[in-house]
Amino acid sequence: xxxxxxxEGLVTLTKGLPVMLNCTYQTTYSPFLFWYVQHLNEAPxxxxxxxxxxxxxxxxxxxxxxxxxxxxxxxQKSSVQLSDSALYFCALSxxxxxxxxxxxxxxxxxx
Amino acid sequence: NAGVIQTPRxxxxxxxxxxxxxxxxxxxxxxxxxxxxxxxxxxxxxxYFRNQAPIDDSGMPKERFSAQMPNQSHSxxxxxxxxxxxxxxxxxxxxxWGGNYAEQFFGPGTRLTxx
Numbered sequence: 001x002x003x004x005x006x007x008e009g010l011v012t013l014t015k016g017l018p019v020m021l022n023c024t025y026q027t028t029y030s031p032f033l034f035w036y037v038q039h040l041n042e043a044p045x046x047x048x049x050x051x052x053x054x055x056x057x058x059x060x061x062x063x064x065x066x067x068x069x070x071x072x073x074x075x076q077k078s079s080v081q082l083s084d085s086a087l088y089f090c091a092l093s094x095x096x097x098x099x100x101x102x103x104x105x106x107x108x109x110x111x
Numbered sequence: 112n113a114g115v116i117q118t119p120r121x122x123x124x125x126x127x128x129x130x131x132x133x134x135x136x137x138x139x140x141x142x143x144x145x146x147x148x149x150x151x152x153x154x155x156x157x158x159y160f161r162n163q164a165p166i167d168d169s170g171m172p173k174e175r176f177s178a179q180m181p182n183q184s185h186s187x188x189x190x191x192x193x194x195x196x197x198x199x200x201x202x203x204x205x206x207x208w209g210g211n212y213a214e215q216f217f218g219p220g221t222r223l224t225x226x
Contacts, residue, residue, distance in 0.1 A: 043115075044217045101153055
Protein backbone atom coordinates (compact mmCIF):
# COMPACT_ATOMS: atom_id res chain seq x y z
CA UNK A 1 0.00 0.00 0.00
CA UNK A 2 0.87 3.65 -0.06
CA UNK A 3 3.09 5.05 2.66
CA UNK A 4 4.82 8.22 3.79
CA UNK A 5 8.02 8.28 5.82
CA UNK A 6 9.22 11.14 7.96
CA UNK A 7 12.60 10.28 9.42
CA GLU A 8 12.80 12.88 12.18
CA GLY A 9 10.52 12.55 15.13
CA LEU A 10 11.78 15.67 16.86
CA VAL A 11 13.78 18.62 15.60
CA THR A 12 15.02 21.24 18.03
CA LEU A 13 16.71 24.38 16.86
CA THR A 14 17.36 28.01 17.64
CA LYS A 15 15.36 30.89 16.21
CA GLY A 16 16.76 32.20 12.97
CA LEU A 17 18.35 28.94 11.82
CA PRO A 18 17.26 27.02 8.71
CA VAL A 19 15.30 23.80 8.94
CA MET A 20 14.62 20.90 6.61
CA LEU A 21 12.10 18.17 7.37
CA ASN A 22 12.41 15.00 5.33
CA CYS A 23 9.51 13.32 3.59
CA THR A 24 9.64 10.37 1.26
CA TYR A 25 6.76 8.35 -0.06
CA GLN A 26 5.87 5.10 -1.74
CA THR A 27 3.05 4.65 -4.23
CA THR A 28 2.60 3.06 -7.58
CA TYR A 29 0.51 5.97 -8.81
CA SER A 30 1.09 9.66 -9.39
CA PRO A 31 0.37 11.28 -6.05
CA PHE A 32 -0.50 14.64 -4.65
CA LEU A 33 1.76 15.63 -1.75
CA PHE A 34 0.87 17.87 1.14
CA TRP A 35 2.44 19.35 4.24
CA TYR A 36 0.11 20.00 7.17
CA VAL A 37 1.05 21.88 10.34
CA GLN A 38 -0.62 21.28 13.70
CA HIS A 39 -0.04 23.68 16.56
CA LEU A 40 -0.68 22.52 20.09
CA ASN A 41 -4.35 21.74 20.71
CA GLU A 42 -5.32 22.94 17.26
CA ALA A 43 -6.53 21.24 14.09
CA PRO A 44 -4.06 20.39 11.32
CA UNK A 45 -3.90 23.10 8.66
CA UNK A 46 -2.65 22.85 5.10
CA UNK A 47 0.76 24.44 4.62
CA UNK A 48 1.86 23.34 1.14
CA UNK A 49 0.65 21.11 -1.65
CA UNK A 50 2.04 19.89 -4.97
CA UNK A 51 1.62 17.38 -7.74
CA UNK A 52 4.05 18.92 -10.23
CA UNK A 53 7.43 17.33 -10.57
CA UNK A 54 10.45 19.55 -9.88
CA UNK A 55 8.41 22.66 -9.20
CA UNK A 56 9.00 24.59 -5.96
CA UNK A 57 5.92 25.58 -4.01
CA UNK A 58 6.02 28.20 -1.25
CA UNK A 59 3.78 29.49 1.51
CA UNK A 60 4.40 31.51 4.66
CA UNK A 61 8.16 31.26 4.23
CA UNK A 62 8.11 27.49 3.90
CA UNK A 63 8.93 25.80 0.62
CA UNK A 64 9.12 22.33 -0.85
CA UNK A 65 9.83 20.72 -4.20
CA UNK A 66 8.27 17.45 -5.31
CA UNK A 67 10.90 15.16 -6.79
CA UNK A 68 9.25 12.12 -8.31
CA UNK A 69 12.58 10.58 -9.26
CA UNK A 70 13.48 10.26 -5.58
CA UNK A 71 9.90 10.15 -4.23
CA UNK A 72 10.60 13.07 -1.94
CA UNK A 73 8.85 16.23 -0.79
CA UNK A 74 11.12 17.79 1.85
CA UNK A 75 9.94 20.89 3.70
CA GLN A 76 12.35 23.78 4.24
CA LYS A 77 12.48 27.20 5.77
CA SER A 78 15.48 29.49 5.74
CA SER A 79 14.92 31.12 9.11
CA VAL A 80 12.60 29.60 11.72
CA GLN A 81 10.59 31.64 14.19
CA LEU A 82 9.30 30.76 17.64
CA SER A 83 5.81 30.51 16.17
CA ASP A 84 6.98 27.68 13.90
CA SER A 85 7.05 25.33 16.87
CA ALA A 86 4.46 22.73 15.92
CA LEU A 87 3.87 19.23 14.59
CA TYR A 88 4.44 18.89 10.84
CA PHE A 89 2.87 16.10 8.80
CA CYS A 90 3.68 15.07 5.27
CA ALA A 91 0.79 13.38 3.47
CA LEU A 92 -0.11 11.98 0.10
CA SER A 93 -3.39 11.55 -1.71
CA UNK A 94 -4.42 9.70 -4.83
CA UNK A 95 -7.14 11.49 -6.75
CA UNK A 96 -9.03 13.16 -3.91
CA UNK A 97 -9.01 10.17 -1.60
CA UNK A 98 -8.29 10.14 2.07
CA UNK A 99 -4.86 11.35 3.06
CA UNK A 100 -2.06 8.98 4.00
CA UNK A 101 0.04 10.70 6.63
CA UNK A 102 3.58 10.26 7.88
CA UNK A 103 4.07 9.96 11.63
CA UNK A 104 4.93 13.64 11.90
CA UNK A 105 7.91 15.69 12.96
CA UNK A 106 7.73 17.86 16.04
CA UNK A 107 9.65 21.10 15.64
CA UNK A 108 10.68 23.00 18.76
CA UNK A 109 12.22 26.42 18.26
CA UNK A 110 14.08 28.07 21.13
CA UNK A 111 15.07 31.72 21.57
CA ASN B 112 -17.32 30.73 8.42
CA ALA B 113 -17.38 28.61 11.55
CA GLY B 114 -15.14 25.93 10.10
CA VAL B 115 -15.67 22.24 10.72
CA ILE B 116 -17.51 21.69 13.99
CA GLN B 117 -17.00 18.57 16.07
CA THR B 118 -18.91 17.65 19.19
CA PRO B 119 -18.24 16.77 21.87
CA ARG B 120 -14.69 18.04 22.22
CA UNK B 121 -13.99 15.51 24.95
CA UNK B 122 -15.72 12.26 25.74
CA UNK B 123 -14.97 9.75 28.46
CA UNK B 124 -16.57 6.33 28.30
CA UNK B 125 -16.26 3.14 30.26
CA UNK B 126 -15.06 0.00 28.59
CA UNK B 127 -17.91 -1.62 26.71
CA UNK B 128 -19.99 1.52 26.33
CA UNK B 129 -20.98 3.16 23.06
CA UNK B 130 -19.58 6.46 21.81
CA UNK B 131 -21.07 8.65 19.09
CA UNK B 132 -19.03 11.47 17.65
CA UNK B 133 -20.54 14.26 15.57
CA UNK B 134 -19.17 16.32 12.74
CA UNK B 135 -20.67 19.31 10.95
CA UNK B 136 -18.76 20.05 7.74
CA UNK B 137 -18.23 23.49 6.28
CA UNK B 138 -21.34 24.58 4.41
CA UNK B 139 -21.03 23.80 0.72
CA UNK B 140 -18.38 21.12 1.15
CA UNK B 141 -19.42 17.85 -0.41
CA UNK B 142 -16.73 15.54 0.97
CA UNK B 143 -16.34 14.52 4.61
CA UNK B 144 -13.40 12.54 5.98
CA UNK B 145 -12.78 10.89 9.34
CA UNK B 146 -9.30 10.33 10.79
CA UNK B 147 -7.94 9.00 14.08
CA UNK B 148 -4.87 10.47 15.75
CA UNK B 149 -2.72 8.73 18.35
CA UNK B 150 0.83 9.31 19.46
CA UNK B 151 1.89 5.83 18.38
CA UNK B 152 0.08 5.55 15.04
CA UNK B 153 -0.09 9.21 14.08
CA UNK B 154 -2.94 10.27 11.81
CA UNK B 155 -4.86 7.40 10.25
CA UNK B 156 -7.55 7.63 7.61
CA UNK B 157 -10.78 5.91 8.58
CA UNK B 158 -13.49 6.66 6.04
CA TYR B 159 -14.98 9.28 3.75
CA PHE B 160 -18.23 10.35 2.16
CA ARG B 161 -18.92 12.27 -1.01
CA ASN B 162 -22.32 13.87 -1.46
CA GLN B 163 -23.41 11.85 1.60
CA ALA B 164 -22.55 8.53 -0.04
CA PRO B 165 -19.89 6.31 1.55
CA ILE B 166 -16.92 6.10 -0.84
CA ASP B 167 -14.05 4.48 1.01
CA ASP B 168 -14.05 2.87 4.44
CA SER B 169 -10.79 1.00 4.02
CA GLY B 170 -9.35 2.45 7.22
CA MET B 171 -12.27 1.57 9.45
CA PRO B 172 -11.85 -1.28 11.91
CA LYS B 173 -14.24 -3.96 10.68
CA GLU B 174 -15.85 -4.49 14.02
CA ARG B 175 -17.51 -1.97 16.31
CA PHE B 176 -16.91 1.10 14.10
CA SER B 177 -19.50 2.61 11.79
CA ALA B 178 -20.01 5.97 10.14
CA GLN B 179 -23.01 7.63 8.58
CA MET B 180 -23.87 10.85 6.82
CA PRO B 181 -27.66 11.16 6.93
CA ASN B 182 -27.66 14.66 5.46
CA GLN B 183 -25.23 17.18 4.02
CA SER B 184 -24.86 19.03 7.31
CA HIS B 185 -23.59 16.30 9.57
CA SER B 186 -21.81 13.00 9.84
CA UNK B 187 -21.47 10.63 12.79
CA UNK B 188 -18.85 8.12 13.82
CA UNK B 189 -20.14 5.45 16.17
CA UNK B 190 -17.99 3.10 18.19
CA UNK B 191 -19.77 0.23 19.88
CA UNK B 192 -18.40 -1.57 22.90
CA UNK B 193 -15.49 0.85 23.26
CA UNK B 194 -12.12 -0.53 24.28
CA UNK B 195 -9.12 1.26 25.83
CA UNK B 196 -7.25 0.99 22.53
CA UNK B 197 -9.97 3.17 20.94
CA UNK B 198 -8.71 6.12 23.00
CA UNK B 199 -7.57 8.73 20.50
CA UNK B 200 -8.40 12.09 18.98
CA UNK B 201 -10.94 11.63 16.19
CA UNK B 202 -10.68 14.29 13.52
CA UNK B 203 -13.25 15.18 10.91
CA UNK B 204 -12.33 17.09 7.76
CA UNK B 205 -14.34 18.43 4.86
CA UNK B 206 -13.55 19.67 1.37
CA UNK B 207 -15.07 20.82 -1.86
CA TRP B 208 -15.30 18.04 -4.35
CA GLY B 209 -12.82 19.80 -6.59
CA GLY B 210 -10.71 16.93 -7.70
CA ASN B 211 -7.14 16.40 -6.74
CA TYR B 212 -6.35 19.68 -5.03
CA ALA B 213 -9.37 19.61 -2.78
CA GLU B 214 -7.87 21.01 0.43
CA GLN B 215 -9.19 19.26 3.49
CA PHE B 216 -10.19 21.53 6.35
CA PHE B 217 -9.95 19.83 9.71
CA GLY B 218 -12.11 20.26 12.75
CA PRO B 219 -10.66 20.56 16.28
CA GLY B 220 -11.25 16.89 16.99
CA THR B 221 -12.98 14.87 19.67
CA ARG B 222 -10.69 13.41 22.30
CA LEU B 223 -12.10 10.03 23.29
CA THR B 224 -10.87 8.43 26.48
CA UNK B 225 -11.97 4.88 27.26
CA UNK B 226 -11.40 3.89 30.86
